[in-house]
Amino acid sequence: MAHAVAEHAPVSYLEKxxxxxxLSSVDHKRIGILYLITTMSAFLVGGVFALLMRAELARPxxxxxxxxxxxxxxxxxxxxxxxxxxxxxxxxxxxxxVLPIQIGARDVAFPVLNRFSFQVYLAxxxxxxxxxxNPADTGWTFYPPYSSTTDTNVxxxxxxxxxxxxxxxxxxxxxxVTVHKMRAPGMTWxxxxxxxWAIYSASLIQVIATPVVGISLILLVAERVFGVGFFTPAxxxxxxxxxHFFWFYSHPVVxxxxxxxxxxxxxILPVFSRKxxxxxxxxxxxxxxxxxxxxxVWAHHLFVSSLSTTAGIVFSFLTFTxxxxxxxxxxxxxxTLYKGQIELKTPMLYSLAFIxxxxxxxxxxxxxxxxxxxxxxxxxxxxxxHFHYTIQGGTxxxxxxxxxxxxxxxxxxxxxxxxxxxxxxxxxxxxxxxFIPQFILxxxxxxxxxxxxxxxFAPLHLISSIGAYTLGIGYFVTILNLLxxxxxxxxxxxxxxxxxxxxxxxxxxxxxxxxxxxPTITSWPYDYGQKEERKxxxx
Amino acid sequence: xxxxxxxxxxxxxxxxxAPVVDFAFWLVMIISILAFLVVEGVLIYFVVRYRRxxxxxxxxxxxxxxxxxxxxIWTIVPSLILLVLFYYGYVAIKELRNFPQDSEVIRVVGQKWFWNFxxxxxxxxxxxxxxxxxxxxxxxxNPEKGSGQTQLAxxxxxxxxxxxxxxxxTLQIESQDVIHSLYIPAFRVKQDxxxxxxxxxxxxxxxxxxxxxxxTEYCGKDHAGMAGKVLVMEPVAFEQWKEAELAKLxxxxxxxxxxxxxxxxxAEGTRLFTAKGCNACHGLQGNRLVGPPLNGIYGKQEEMQxxxxxxxxxxxxxxxxxxxxxxxxxxxxxxxPPQNVTEDEVEALVAFLRSLKN
Ligand code: HEM
Ligand SMILES: [Cu+2]
Ligand SMILES: [Cu+2]
Numbered sequence: 058m059a060h061a062v063a064e065h066a067p068v069s070y071l072e073k074x075x076x077x078x079x080l081s082s083v084d085h086k087r088i089g090i091l092y093l094i095t096t097m098s099a100f101l102v103g104g105v106f107a108l109l110m111r112a113e114l115a116r117p118x119x120x121x122x123x124x125x126x127x128x129x130x131x132x133x134x135x136x137x138x139x140x141x142x143x144x145x146x147x148x149x150x151x152x153x154x155v156l157p158i159q160i161g162a163r164d165v166a167f168p169v170l171n172r173f174s175f176q177v178y179l180a181x182x183x184x185x186x187x188x189x190x191n192p193a194d195t196g197w198t199f200y201p202p203y204s205s206t207t208d209t210n211v212x213x214x215x216x217x218x219x220x221x222x223x224x225x226x227x228x229x230x231x232x233x234v235t236v237h238k239m240r241a242p243g244m245t246w247x248x249x250x251x252x253x254w255a256i257y258s259a260s261l262i263q264v265i266a267t268p269v270v271g272i273s274l275i276l277l278v279a280e281r282v283f284g285v286g287f288f289t290p291a292x293x294x295x296x297x298x299x300x301h302f303f304w305f306y307s308h309p310v311v312x313x314x315x316x317x318x319x320x321x322x323x324x325i326l327p328v329f330s331r332k333x334x335x336x337x338x339x340x341x342x343x344x345x346x347x348x349x350x351x352x353x354v355w356a357h358h359l360f361v362s363s364l365s366t367t368a369g370i371v372f373s374f375l376t377f378t379x380x381x382x383x384x385x386x387x388x389x390x391x392x393t394l395y396k397g398q399i400e401l402k403t404p405m406l407y408s409l410a411f412i413x414x415x416x417x418x419x420x421x422x423x424x425x426x427x428x429x430x431x432x433x434x435x436x437x438x439x440x441x442x443h444f445h446y447t448i449q450g451g452t453x454x455x456x457x458x459x460x461x462x463x464x465x466x467x468x469x470x471x472x473x474x475x476x477x478x479x480x481x482x483x484x485x486x487x488x489x490x491x492f493i494p495q496f497i498l499x500x501x502x503x504x505x506x507x508x509x510x511x512x513x514f515a516p517l518h519l520i521s522s523i524g525a526y527t528l529g530i531g532y533f534v535t536i537l538n539l540l541x542x543x544x545x546x547x548x549x550x551x552x553x554x555x556x557x558x559x560x561x562x563x564x565x566x567x568x569x570x571x572x573x574x575x576p577t578i579t580s581w582p583y584d585y586g587q588k589e590e591r592k593x594x595x596x
Numbered sequence: 597x598x599x600x601x602x603x604x605x606x607x608x609x610x611x612x613x614a615p616v617v618d619f620a621f622w623l624v625m626i627i628s629i630l631a632f633l634v635v636e637g638v639l640i641y642f643v644v645r646y647r648r649x650x651x652x653x654x655x656x657x658x659x660x661x662x663x664x665x666x667x668x669i670w671t672i673v674p675s676l677i678l679l680v681l682f683y684y685g686y687v688a689i690k691e692l693r694n695f696p697q698d699s700e701v702i703r704v705v706g707q708k709w710f711w712n713f714x715x716x717x718x719x720x721x722x723x724x725x726x727x728x729x730x731x732x733x734x735x736x737x738n739p740e741k742g743s744g745q746t747q748l749a750x751x752x753x754x755x756x757x758x759x760x761x762x763x764x765x766t767l768q769i770e771s772q773d774v775i776h777s778l779y780i781p782a783f784r785v786k787q788d789x790x791x792x793x794x795x796x797x798x799x800x801x802x803x804x805x806x807x808x809x810x811x812t813e814y815c816g817k818d819h820a821g822m823a824g825k826v827l828v829m830e831p832v833a834f835e836q837w838k839e840a841e842l843a844k845l846x847x848x849x850x851x852x853x854x855x856x857x858x859x860x861x862x863a864e865g866t867r868l869f870t871a872k873g874c875n876a877c878h879g880l881q882g883n884r885l886v887g888p889p890l891n892g893i894y895g896k897q898e899e900m901q902x903x904x905x906x907x908x909x910x911x912x913x914x915x916x917x918x919x920x921x922x923x924x925x926x927x928x929x930x931x932x933p934p935q936n937v938t939e940d941e942v943e944a945l946v947a948f949l950r951s952l953k954n
Binding site for chain 1: 605606607616617620621624625627628631632635636638639642643646647648652654655656657658659660661662663666667670671674675678679681682684685686687688689690691692693745748773774775777779781782784785786787788790791792793795808810811812813814815816817818819820821877885886920921929930931932933934
């Protein structure tokens with residue numbers, strides 16, 4: 058098959074037009090783009106809900122909505138952002154588009170299965186949309202017995218999340234097999250780009266953890282529909298059991314979100330500082346270590362929910378062990394910058410912002426991991442601040458970085474650098490303005506998921522709302538800028554960033570089968586900035 | 597409201613455990629801020645120092661791929677710091693969970709969307725065996741619409757959870773419906789109220805004054821309104837209040853057992869229907885909520901889950917409220933939790949239901 062392709066004239070993968078040609082395609086690049094469109098649309102919708110909440114919270118008392126509407130918005134915002142946007146997020150979009158090319162393959166191991174994953178994702182999306190007539194008000198965590206007694210459409214939302222879980226499992230399996238079986242000749246494990254290591258680790262978590270949340274969501278549905286008692290005490294069930302199940306998945310899931318972001322940052326930093334990545338093996342293996350340890354820390358979400366004190370102390374200790382590989386990665390990224398020649402293009406700006414914000418996200422995990430301190434901070438705005446610094450400051454910002462970094466490759470167009478770099482500052486400043494006040498609110502005792510609050514919390518909430526709208530403008534114009542470039546952008550060269558990974562060695566946009574001839578790999582992809590003879594010496 | 601506290605840093609430290617928690621908190625804050633300054637400082641310094649300036653030519657960069665010594669140092673040093681933090685978190689939880697032997701046990705029951713407090717101070721009528729205890733709930737700050745936070749701030753006719761300063765208090769926490777979480781920031785305590793379980797927390801208040809109580813586990817519509825205030829009093833003043841309350845109960849005890857007229861019962865039942873949260877699950881306009889509508893139910897023929905039929909009468913209503921799982925109405929989930937009601941209250945509720953027309 059390989060030589061048959063090489064004989065044809067190169068055709069861009071974007072050549073075929075029409076909705077059907079997209080939906081029926083098994084090309085990993087096209088599937089990646091389909092995910093990109095759906096996940097970014099989910100991001101937009103979830104974002105609008107967040108802005109509505111922040112409008113209500115700008116002042117104490119109820120302004121525009123009643124508490125029930127607020128609760129529904131809170132639930133939809135969380136569920137959409139988690140299940141529809143950030144979990145598929147980088148893995149399904151850039152993982153699909155970039156990973157096969159980076160390992161020198163023409164596609165993933167199971168292209169048809171890959172298309173099926175996306176169809177399953179659409180099915181999940183559809184089921185969730187069905188429930189919008191009477192949307193759920195449980196929060197994205199679905200704690201029973203509230204979730205088993207409220208008269209809103211909990212079933213559609215949980216079933217939707219359950220179906221999305223399948224999509225996630227299938228994608229995970231596909232990537233794991235692809236990395237094992239489809240690497241080009243000479244592409245040894247230690248020559249893999251770190252993005253591949255990261256997606257690989259995240260896929261492992263997806264495959265192992267997702268079934269557990271799937272089962273617990275199905276049990277919840279069974280309880281609601283048939284009155285079988287699993288979690289509701291009145292029926293003989295145990296509500297805390299659900300929390301254990303849920304967090305057994307949902308703690309690892311935060312690493313499904315962040316590992317790919319760490320992978321992207323490890324790609325962008327060397328390219329834009331013209332230096333090899335520092336501590337390749339440490340970064341690669343700390344991804345795997347984080348994936349492993351993330352399975353034994355779940356009960357840190359349950360410190361005050363009747364968990365025994367002894368168990369709490371053990372889980373507090375285990376939680377601290379996750380912080381170590383996390384810190385190691387940050388130090389490695391910093392060392393990569395050392396004596397580099399740092400080019401502050403948009404992808405790099407976002408990557409640096411990622412490091413800046415992720416340090417805050419990681420450090421604020423520490424008081425939460427200290428069990429005696431978490432008793433005070435649990436379920437306050439401090440936790441809201443913490444996970445937004447990690448998830449939004451981490452994953453969302455790297456999603457935007459990845460969009461700009463791979464945009465020329467994906468679309469064959471250059472975006473407007475001036476606008477993108479300018480809007481970056483809206484995002485960065487808006488983000489900090491939104492979430493720094495939330496740490497202070499949480500320390501002061503302001504509980505989360507509140508439609509209203511005491512007047513003394515008002516000034517900080519107002520600042521947070523102003524920040525949120527700044528952030529909203531930043532994201533909106535940033536995405537608009539990218540879309541405009543589809544029509545107005547300059548044609549992109551094959552390798553505008555002078556990067557070494559394989560996707561930059563082929564056309565922009567790539568041909569249908571990526572490579573005219575499968576390359577043979579002779580070195581790792583991070584040899585930047587030094588002379589030829591040095592390069593050889595380092596191998 | 598700044599008489600409660602300015603929400604800038606930690607709330608006032610008003611319990612004997614608070615200083616232990618605060619020490620751990622400030623320790624991690626100081627370490628984090630130092631780490632923040634150092635690491636972000638390095639980041640910013642590198643970016644400024646090594647950035648490519650305008651029109652700068654390509655520069656030779658060193659081929660640094662790893663440095664084992666450095667990597668070992670930056671693994672071990674953070675690990676040691678984390679170990680210290682873990683230890684102080686451990687010390688703080690030991691203090692928070694070190695339940696004293698000699699403490700007053702007060703029962704707290706959470707329900708949508710208020711807290712009930714049951715003191716162990718009771719009066720008893722030897723002859724009839726009836727017993728009344730001091731109790732109260734935060735329901736009156738839970739408005740029709742809105743969240744109650746505003747009223748909490750305005751200090752309008754609200755129930756205060758009174759406790760004496762300097763005495764060990766253990767709260768035994770339960771829930772009637774869904775999970776709630778009792779949070780008193782000034783005491784640095786928080787514990788979930790889980791239906792079907794009894795959880796507990798303890799504190800010894802060290803400062804006089806009023807401090808907010810919140811619910812921190814999302815529990816539905818008025819979660820944000822499930823708030824109240826604890827009032828820490830001088831022990832002497834507390835004893836006076838307690839005696840006055842007991843005296844009122846003694847008066848009330850006398851009237852119990854006397855036959856009440858129907859109108860009083862209905863009025864009492866109407867109040868209880870909302871106060872006890874029945875309205876969260878039962879509509880009165882023929883509308884289905886979690887449970888069946890209750891208007892016009894009296895005297896009706898009803899089919900149960902097991903196919904049996906019955907006519908709704910006093911005994912059935914009483915049983916439905918006291919033992920909801922005994923008989924399940926056909927077409928509904930067995931989702932009614934056991935209700936926290938006294939015999940008298942059931943009587944009033946039944947009278948109220950009896951009075952409802954279709
Ligand atoms: C240094 C590493 C980290 C530590 C020590 C840490 C610790 C914790 C702890 C103890 C909690 C529970 C707090 C509570 O509910 O009382 C928590 C919550 C959370 N963390 Fe982290 N965390 C770390 C990194 C991350 C990362 C990287 C992410 C995401 C990418 C993340 C996402 C979350 C989320 C989503 C929650 C709250 C979920 C909810 O309640 O809705 N954390 N973290
Ligand atoms: Cu976690
Ligand atoms: Cu609540």
